[in-house]
Amino acid sequence: MPRIQYAAARAMYQLTSSEAATQYSDRLIHALSGDELQLRRAALADLGAIGCLPAAEAIAQTLAENSLKLIALKGLLEKQLEQTPLPDLSAGAIKVMALMDELL
Numbered sequence: 746m747p748r749i750q751y752a753a754a755r756a757m758y759q760l761t762s763s764e765a766a767t768q769y770s771d772r773l774i775h776a777l778s779g780d781e782l783q784l785r786r787a788a789l790a791d792l793g794a795i796g797c798l799p800a801a802e803a804i805a806q807t808l809a810e811n812s813l814k815l816i817a818l819k820g821l822l823e824k825q826l827e828q829t830p831l832p833d834l835s836a837g838a839i840k841v842m843a844l845m846d847e848l849l
Contacts, residue, residue, distance in 0.1 A: 748787050751776055755791040770797045777807040785809050793817030796824025798837045805844040818845050 751773060758769040774797075776788035785807055792800045793816055804817045818841055825838035 747776070747779075747781075747784050751784070751787050751791050755795055758795050758797070767799075770795070770800060773797070774800045774803050777803050782809065786813055789813050789817040793820030796821050798825065798841070801837075801841050801844055805848060811848045815845055815848055818848070 754769040754772045758766045758773075761769070770792070773788045773792050773795075777785055777792075777800075779785055779788075786809055789804060789807060789809060790813075792804060798821055801818065801821055804814055804821070807814060822838055822841045822845070825835050825841060829835040829838065
């Protein structure tokens, strides 16, 4: 049942405005501290897919495989790069890359 809730939170995040979307991303961020590894993995995938920058630190510190954390952070980075014209990098993109470096 929690996986369905996470998928619903992901969908609602993508469908709502940025102010209202926070409640849905917060649910997924909170899921990263759960007891079950499979549910943490699902939350990582969902947060990476939506590119939720406020989740970056929580993703990097989650008790899960570094490879999955890197994949989720890659999703955040891609979202940041879409929002900032190259060659400039946003502060968020730089933060995500630093977190990725720490995991390597």
